[in-house]
Amino acid sequence: MAEITIKDIAKQCGVGVSTVSRALNNHPDINQETRRKIMEVIEETGFIPNNSARNLKRTDAKCIAVLIKGITNPFFSNMIQIIEEETQRNKYALVLRHVESHEDEVDVALELEKEKRLRGIVFLGGRFNHSEEKLAKLNVPFIFSTIGVAGLDHAAKAEFSNIAVDDRLESRKMTEYLISLGHRNIAIIAERPENPIGRLRVEGYREAYQRQHMTVPEEMICYVQEEMNHYSMENGYVTVRKLLESEAGEKMTAIYASSDALAIGACRAVLEAGKRIPEDISVAGYDGIEIGEYYNPKLTTIKQPVEMMAKKTIGLLLDVIAGREEHQQIIFPAELVVRESTGPVTKLCGSD
Amino acid sequence: MAEITIKDIAKQCGVGVSTVSRALNNHPDINQETRRKIMEVIEETGFIPNNSARNLKRTDAKCIAVLIKGITNPFFSNMIQIIEEETQRNKYALVLRHVESHEDEVDVALELEKEKRLRGIVFLGGRFNHSEEKLAKLNVPFIFSTIGVAGLDHAAKAEFSNIAVDDRLESRKMTEYLISLGHRNIAIIAERPENPIGRLRVEGYREAYQRQHMTVPEEMICYVQEEMNHYSMENGYVTVRKLLESEAGEKMTAIYASSDALAIGACRAVLEAGKRIPEDISVAGYDGIEIGEYYNPKLTTIKQPVEMMAKKTIGLLLDVIAGREEHQQIIFPAELVVRESTGPVTKLCGSD
Numbered sequence: 001m002a003e004i005t006i007k008d009i010a011k012q013c014g015v016g017v018s019t020v021s022r023a024l025n026n027h028p029d030i031n032q033e034t035r036r037k038i039m040e041v042i043e044e045t046g047f048i049p050n051n052s053a054r055n056l057k058r059t060d061a062k063c064i065a066v067l068i069k070g071i072t073n074p075f076f077s078n079m080i081q082i083i084e085e086e087t088q089r090n091k092y093a094l095v096l097r098h099v100e101s102h103e104d105e106v107d108v109a110l111e112l113e114k115e116k117r118l119r120g121i122v123f124l125g126g127r128f129n130h131s132e133e134k135l136a137k138l139n140v141p142f143i144f145s146t147i148g149v150a151g152l153d154h155a156a157k158a159e160f161s162n163i164a165v166d167d168r169l170e171s172r173k174m175t176e177y178l179i180s181l182g183h184r185n186i187a188i189i190a191e192r193p194e195n196p197i198g199r200l201r202v203e204g205y206r207e208a209y210q211r212q213h214m215t216v217p218e219e220m221i222c223y224v225q226e227e228m229n230h231y232s233m234e235n236g237y238v239t240v241r242k243l244l245e246s247e248a249g250e251k252m253t254a255i256y257a258s259s260d261a262l263a264i265g266a267c268r269a270v271l272e273a274g275k276r277i278p279e280d281i282s283v284a285g286y287d288g289i290e291i292g293e294y295y296n297p298k299l300t301t302i303k304q305p306v307e308m309m310a311k312k313t314i315g316l317l318l319d320v321i322a323g324r325e326e327h328q329q330i331i332f333p334a335e336l337v338v339r340e341s342t343g344p345v346t347k348l349c350g351s352d
Numbered sequence: 353m354a355e356i357t358i359k360d361i362a363k364q365c366g367v368g369v370s371t372v373s374r375a376l377n378n379h380p381d382i383n384q385e386t387r388r389k390i391m392e393v394i395e396e397t398g399f400i401p402n403n404s405a406r407n408l409k410r411t412d413a414k415c416i417a418v419l420i421k422g423i424t425n426p427f428f429s430n431m432i433q434i435i436e437e438e439t440q441r442n443k444y445a446l447v448l449r450h451v452e453s454h455e456d457e458v459d460v461a462l463e464l465e466k467e468k469r470l471r472g473i474v475f476l477g478g479r480f481n482h483s484e485e486k487l488a489k490l491n492v493p494f495i496f497s498t499i500g501v502a503g504l505d506h507a508a509k510a511e512f513s514n515i516a517v518d519d520r521l522e523s524r525k526m527t528e529y530l531i532s533l534g535h536r537n538i539a540i541i542a543e544r545p546e547n548p549i550g551r552l553r554v555e556g557y558r559e560a561y562q563r564q565h566m567t568v569p570e571e572m573i574c575y576v577q578e579e580m581n582h583y584s585m586e587n588g589y590v591t592v593r594k595l596l597e598s599e600a601g602e603k604m605t606a607i608y609a610s611s612d613a614l615a616i617g618a619c620r621a622v623l624e625a626g627k628r629i630p631e632d633i634s635v636a637g638y639d640g641i642e643i644g645e646y647y648n649p650k651l652t653t654i655k656q657p658v659e660m661m662a663k664k665t666i667g668l669l670l671d672v673i674a675g676r677e678e679h680q681q682i683i684f685p686a687e688l689v690v691r692e693s694t695g696p697v698t699k700l701c702g703s704d
Contacts, residue, residue, distance in 0.1 A: 077429045093464075139376055264646050271648055294585045321391075
């Protein structure tokens with residue numbers, strides 16, 4: 001590959017090499033019109049302003065993209081940090097791209113593939129409802145992380161990897177724990193069923209009641225506000241404030257929020273309503289983020305093994321890229337962590 | 353520039369184009385040894401596995417690197433999100449790189465410059481103690497964000513941009529507010545003076561006492577634990593737990609932590625010691641992150657205008673890259689937000 005040099009740029013612009021260098025370094029002693037012209041030529045030619053082009057040719061191609069749906073969810077901060085560290089240790093650059101809730105992450109990935117010298121893609125969060133045909137369009141290995149793909153058929157699964165917890169099972173575990181404390185009217189704050197993770201967590205909730213031969217309290221199933229970030233503290237706060245004013249809210253003795261961020265917002269709404277946690281209302285979360293240990297009261301939660309999941313996500317992807325491994329689907333066990341925010345039911349079900 | 357095509361790769365490997373394609377897509381029906389060989393050739397040649405190479409040539413060069421020191425500080429999550437959105441809107445890719453506390457961020461940037469087709473660099477967090485000579489080595493425009501460079505001489509400043517709040521002034525504001533509530537023994541939890549932000553915040557704390565002609569209570573100046581993340585909740589927790597066992601801890605009536613994450617950890621330690629906030633000990637933070645509004649009690653803090661700062665950071669950098677603007681140093685005003693975690697002093701100074 002013939003590399004464009006700074007001399008070519010200088011020649012094409014009719015200026016000296018030092019002027020191009022000044023333009024690149026944005027030195028104050030360059031005419032801004034000249035600089036703009038030089039930058040345009042640089043843009044057109046794809047010139048790389050760097051001396052070690054040889055070194056660059058080899059390494060520039062290696063990058064991993066991380067596409068995140070729900071970037072405001074603090075759960076992902078920790079994931080991104082670990083993925084970034086591992087990516088770097090393996091001499092890849094990390095390209096970060098958040099995906100708006102209305103965007104299709106595979107479309108975004110296809111667009112990124114055009115633009116970037118990608119070697120692999122990590123999808124963090126979001127919905128998994130992509131057709132096999134669409135996924136087949138992706139040219140580089142990819143992995144869905146923290147997204148369950150349990151519903152998918154086997155043929156498609158061989159084409160990508162997946163790291164997740166068993167959302168249905170873990171959600172059932174939490175609900176069973178709350179039921180074991182005597183709670184019957186447990187409000188669940190979940191994402192709408194269009195979102196597979198939201199759906200699986202609600203399914204686990206239902207299963208817990210069904211396995212005890214109890215009627216599922218349908219009126220206790222609440223969905224987050226659509227118009228704001230789904231996993232934010234603000235969403236938990238607003239949703240529970242509305243809930244507290246409803247008939248279901250008067251009956252409930254426990255709130256199970258499907259993320260810790262939502263649970264923190266829920267706690268705030270409960271406390272502002274003059275109720276005590278857990279004496280009046282128990283509150284539980286899901287994820288196991290740091291704040292849960294430091295909140296007042298400390299938050300009961302389902303702790304996902306975030307460090308192991310993040311390391312496996314990037315490790316497996318790099319192994320697949322290098323041809324050392326085939327694609328895999330791996331389910332990690334999560335842990336019910338009981339802290340201060342949940343306790344035995346103290347009021348009779350249905351009483352005011 | 354001559355582009356390497358998939359045909360060139362196939363020819364060089366002595367296989368068909370479809371085999372190369374299968375290798376790239378990591379299809380299960382390819383011999384792993386063959387795949388490894390093909391991937392090696394691809395690696396060597398710098399071949400870009402993509403059909404729209406023309407499109408790629410133009411856009412691949414455009415990327416912005418964000419280097420973060422203190423990536424676990426939740427304050428940066430929000431910054432990164434906004435910077436990423438703006439970067440993307442301007443058709444640049446964002447390369448994320450965390451900088452270990454022992455690493456020099458300019459060294460990391462110089463390394464990244466070699467490897468990536470960078471057009472600009474954002475430095476988030478960290479120390480500013482780089483020589484003019486070293487900064488001059490960077491070939492692309494760069495900006496220090498949320499890092500004060502007040503101590504720097506004018507000549508060097510023309511070479512880069514800076515977005516910050518006035519850490520000394522804002523820190524003085526918080527300390528003056530606590531003094532106005534009657535507190536005299538205010539413990540400050542800060543980064544060590546080697547870190548310019550830590551130093552400026554301690555200077556502001558001292559100034560508040562000095563302006564009131566009061567003696568600075570030197571024994572109340574505490575530093576975070578070196579061996580863990582400096583701005584984590586855990587660090588605040590551990591530091592304040594130690595402090596509470598000391599003589600200074602017995603005298604203090606207020607804690608001013610130099611980040612909200614530290615303040616949350618501090619609250620937890622205070623509560624676990626059986627003390628009430630703010631009745632026994634007031635606790636204040638710095639940053640204005642979301643959790644402060646939802647914590648119990650709600651956290652008094654210095655709120656940095658994070659959205660404006662993030663937008664200006666990336667906007668200014670892109671303007672400089674495009675030659676529309678010169679480098680600038682911009683100081684944003686922050687806001688003292690009084691919430692529930694601080695109140696009037698209720699015990700006499702120096703009493704047990």
